[in-house]
Amino acid sequence: MPSRFRFTLFPLLAMLACAPLAHAASGHYRVVAYDTVHHPIPAADVDRIDTLIFAFAHPADGRVTLSTAARALLQQRIALKAAHPGLKVMISVGGWSVGGFSDAAMTAESRQRFADSAAALLVDTHADGLDVDWEYPGHHESGIASSPQDREHFTALLKALRAALDRAGHGKHYLLTIAAADGPFVDGIDLAAVAPSLDWFNMMTYDFCNVMTPTTCNHTGLHASALAPADARTLSRAVRQFLAAGVPPAKLVPGVAFYAREFADVDPAHHGMFQKYGHYQGGHDWPQLKADYINRNGYVRYWDAKADAPYLWNEKTRRFITYDDPQSIAAKAAYVKAQHLGGLMYWEQGSDPSDELLKAVWQGLQ
Known part of the structure; x- marks a missing residue:
């Protein structure tokens, strides 16, 4: 969207009304880590992470489920909170090629079943919130079932989740986020309608080119290359798209990639x-x-x-080969601060065992 739409009245009013704005305005920006690894996370890494998102739980028979093996790994992450009380540990449900969401969101009854099971899982595991990684509502590129009604149903599902988590919390605020792509892959989400239910959006601003695209590109570029076509996806274009749709800037957490794509x-x-x-x-x-x-x-x-x-x-x-490195991460962190966004997210913890890229994220947001 043209930049002139960035500061329209609706986003400004929404921004003033949303508590998470204070998070970014206060000078603290979130570092959000997706985590799929089995090995321990070094203490120094944990101290640089605000929110660790454990991936993945799965939808099964309309409920959010976590295998016995995954529960054991999750508990290793939950145990980190004893020595690092500021750390939040969330559970992500879904992932690429994981279906079941369209059916779970289809009716009021199915949405309630999904939401209640998610709330019960958080209470049982002592996790701090749920991240919904449906890739993507209204789309079937990953091989999952979809429906033309996914857009409205997803809004209703997130409202049901927010209500169920609030009931289960008994005063504790359970976090609720979604992993969301950009460009045409987000047309199945009513961004303005879902924003009030969410603490923030984990923006998957990577994989702009991959096995499914006809050309190479900067797969996680901040801005458009001089060679890029007009519709090329970039982090900054994704942010403008979400802002123009009415999402408060402090609820936007763009992603960086700790991995490369080779062609x-x-x-x-x-x-x-x-x-x-x-x-x-x-x-x-x-x-x-x-x-x-x-x-x-x-x-x-x-x-x-x-x-x-x-x-x-x-x-x-x-x-x-296209990738992120400390220099590009520093540029993204500067952009996040200039635009008063919520922080940076990365995929994923196991791809940076020496913590060089995590240091770049953390230092860039200070």
Whole structure:
């Protein structure tokens, strides 16, 4: 959306009315970590994280369920709160290719069953909230069932969840968030309507190009590259889209990627940026990038100054890698503060065992 829509009256009124604004305005920005790993999290890492989101619970027969093995891992995370009382631990339900949401949201009865089971799970596990990762309402790209009514049903589902969590809390405020994409992938969500039910939105501002897209790109770029088409997805465009829809800025927590996307047999123009490719090669976590790819083995690092994003090009093999690093994370943190957003989220904890990228997130938001 054009930037002139950013400060329309509705977002301003909503911003003034929402308590989370004080969180960002006070100078403290959230560091939100998705966590799927089995190994312990170093104490230094925990001290830099405000909210740890454990992934994943799953919808089963219309209820939010967590396996016995997952419960054991979750309890390891809950136990961290004893030494780190400021830490919040949430449970994320869903994930890519996980269905069951459309049916769970379909009727008042099914929504209540889903909401009550979620509240019971939080009470039972002593978690601090629920993150709903439905990818995506009204869409079936991930292979899940969807319905044209998902948009209105999702609003109703989140209202039911908010009410159920408030009843279960008995004075404790259980957090409620959603993981949301941008561009066409969010047209199944009435952003303004769901915002009052949510503490914040975890914006999946990564995977802008992947195995499903026809060209390479900055997969987690802050701004648009000079080579980007008009409809290219970026973090800043996603933020403008959500603001224009009426979401208060302090409820927006954009995401950074602790992993890379690699493409092979890439057309060589512009060092492979926004070019067609032969096949998607795969992903690389940050330690592997440093050890084997960044200015190694023929991969040369370039910086896209307009996008505020790094990328690698291997001229000999015609392979292209797009990723986040401390420099691009610092630029995103500065953008979050300039726009008075809620903080930064990242996927995911296990991709940065040396905590170099987490340090960049934390330091950038101070």
